[in-house]
Amino acid sequence: MKRSDFWRTALVMAVIFLLMYGLNHLMPLHRDDYDYSMIWLTGEHVGSFSGVMESLWRHYLFHGGRMVTVFCLDLFLWTGKGIFDFANALMFLLLLVLLVIHARRDWHFWREPGILAVLGILAWLSFPHFGEVAVWKSGSTVYLWSAVFAALFLVPYNLHLKAMGEGQARPRNWLLLPMFALGVLAGWSVENLAVTVFVLTAGLSWWVKRKGKLPLWMPAGAFGALAGLVLLVAAPGNFVRYDAQGSGKGIFVHIGNQFAGNGEMVLYLLPVILLLIAAGRIYRLHLAADARAGGETAEPSGQAFGWGRMLCLAVIVLLVVSYFNGSFFAAALRDFLVAHVLAPLGLDKPRTVEHFANVMVGFEEMAIYWLAIFFFYSLLKRALGFSHESLASARTVSWRSALHAFPAARYAAFLIALALFNNFVMIAAPTFPARATFSSVAMILVAVCAVLRDPVVQGELEKKAQKTLFLASAAICAFTMIAALLITAAMQEENAARLAIVKQAAENGEEIAYMKPILLKNRALRHVFFVDFDNGVTKDGLCKYYGIKDICVER
Structure with a gap:
């Protein structure tokens, strides 16, 4: 080292x-x-x-x-x-x-x-x-x-x-x-991950037993995970909560939840998916008899910025300037769509317009993010020589051949399958929010890192695409991190001002605290989490904590 x-x-x-x-x-x-x-x-x-x-x-x-x-x-x-x-x-x-x-x-x-x-x-x-x-x-x-x-x-x-x-x-x-103690902690965690951990460790213990001598700590850990899982799912409170949340929801609702939860996970995993696609192409090109990644088929360097890329970059710059200056572009687009699309269709009722406006609040940050990802991916493809000719050569090699030839690819495929199983376990739950995919995303992140450190993939990326990847990471992360810190700081100030109103109402013996709504809506791709004080969960907890009866946000 x-x-x-x-x-x-x-x-x-x-x-x-x-x-x-x-x-x-x-x-x-x-x-x-x-x-x-x-x-x-x-x-x-x-x-x-x-x-x-x-x-x-x-x-x-x-x-x-x-x-x-x-x-x-x-x-x-x-x-x-x-x-x-x-x-x-x-x-x-x-x-x-x-x-x-x-x-x-x-x-x-x-x-x-x-x-x-x-x-x-x-x-x-x-x-x-x-x-x-x-x-x-x-x-x-x-x-x-x-x-x-x-x-x-x-x-x-x-x-x-x-x-x-x-x-x-x-x-x-x-x-x-x-390992038994750690198994209890891992199993007594969150439901889908607990099931996956137990199934995985029990399966690995069985597999090792078939291959040779089984260390006693392996089944001990699996039994610990099982004990934690039983303590987790057998809690009386689970049945109380399921009666409240899951009553009347049939199997088709549970199946529909799978599409929603997995679909949202895929949207967040877009950079990872594109990297895995690039790595897969590198593997297949490496195995192809008549081509190598980035051979004579690479585009000439003079074509780095065609009109398409120039236009995409110009739009990204415009949106970034707008985002940090009151989101004037999103506001203009929102007003245009309300006047020329919603109104002619008779969909301009106040509640509908309010919901549409809330959607448009996150328009710019999502547009910047998606456009930036595809812009840099186009540069990555060029740097790696992914032309029509080279990709045609890669397609002569099957994915099965690549998995057979590269252990890192097999390891990644196993982890991705495990992540999908971890999500499938959520079919037993009445809801499947995107946050429940957290542990599955962690498994997929291990998969992509295992592939990226494979000498075949790492060598190609370091030799031909290191600058492109560095620039992409710096640009996208700088935007999202600066936005998250600025919005979180602004949200803290807004929260403190309204919390002072609640405290003052409690000290004065008033039953209701009145306040204006928080106008800040941007969430920096959901790196910032907040809702206004009249949300049911927020209001109920705050009222109980400070001893008042209600919070009224003046709309």
């Missing part, structure tokens, strides 16, 4: 931690955080460790079985937001480190600062509803923290399988009790 690799890794880790700490620090208590700051269903503020445990037990009886994640949330809400901000940023960094370990299939994550940086960028862009699952306290403890527990638990299994392939597997009997 080069000494410089260690320090570059440390620098990447510091940047990731500081970004996440900044977002956590700016993110106030919000929505469910107020409910969990009180002993469950009592309205009494949690003021001691015994209060944390009482709230945890009441939650288990009346709402759900996620005892591990709820304990972490309640504990940190009691001890203070500042401690949680630090811990949550650290947990996000730990998750990325564990994903690099799974991609490398060894502990030496510090040897590849580039892969850690790439993973950090892809995680920032690809985790669905990022602000909700990685920054917001009630969301991050469920999805981010559960993923950390599961990823840590699965590392010994992954490393043992690799050691078996190299003929160096050892029994490591001292892992018996730690």
Whole structure:
């Protein structure tokens, strides 16, 4: 290992931690955080460790079985937001480190600062509803923290399988009790991930038993995951919540949820999918007898910016300028569509126009993001020599041949299949929100990193497309990160002003707090999570927490 690799890794880790700490620090208590700051269903503020445990037990009886994640949330809400901000940023960094370990299939994550940086960028862009699952306290403890527990638990299994392939597997009997305990944590997490973890570890234990001597810690870990899963799904509170959310929903609703949840995940994974497509083409070109990636079939360098690319870049610049200057383009487009499309169709009722305006709030950031991704992908294809002739040559090699020839490709395919299974488990749930795909996205991120570090793919990208990928990452991440920090800071100020109104109403003995709506709507591709104070969940928790009866947002 080069000494410089260690320090570059440390620098990447510091940047990731500081970004996440900044977002956590700016993110106030919000929505469910107020409910969990009180002993469950009592309205009494949690003021001691015994209060944390009482709230945890009441939650288990009346709402759900996620005892591990709820304990972490309640504990940190009691001890203070500042401690949680630090811990949550650290947990996000730990998750990325564990994903690099799974991609490398060894502990030496510090040897590849580039892969850690790439993973950090892809995680920032690809985790669905990022602000909700990685920054917001009630969301991050469920999805981010559960993923950390599961990823840590699965590392010994992954490393043992690799050691078996190299003929160096050892029994490591001292892992018996730690793996059982970690299995309980991983299984007692979030429902679909808990099922996947148990099925995976039980299946791997059976497979290893067939291949040779089975270390006792492997089935012990699987039994721990099963115990955690049983404690999770058998909670009385699950049946209470299912009666409220799942009543009357037939199998077709559950199947429809699969299309919605997986579809939204794919939208967030667009950069990852394009990278996997590029890697697959590199593999097939490498195997083709009459072509190599980036041979004589590459476009001449003078064609880097045709009229199509120039127009796309001009539109991106226009939208970025508009986005940071009051979104004048989106406002003009909104007004034009209302006047010349909705009105002639008779769809200009106030409520309809309001919903349409809310959709248009996120138009520019989504347009910038999608146009930028496809713009840079067109440059990537050119840099790699993906012309019609070279791709025709690649198509002479089957995908099965590529999977057979490259172990990294097989490993990635297995992880993608596992991610889809992890999503399929959600068919048992009455709803399938995009945030529930968090652990599946984490698996797919491991898959793409495993492929990107394969010497065949890595060599082509570093030789021909390194500058293009760097420019794409810098441009897209700079836009989204700056927007997220600015919007989160503005949202914090808006939240503080309205929270002061609620506190003042409570001190004055008033039953209702009156306030103006929060005009800020942009969410930076959902890296910022907030809703106004009259939302049902937010209003109910705030009213109970501060002891008032209602919040009225003057529309």
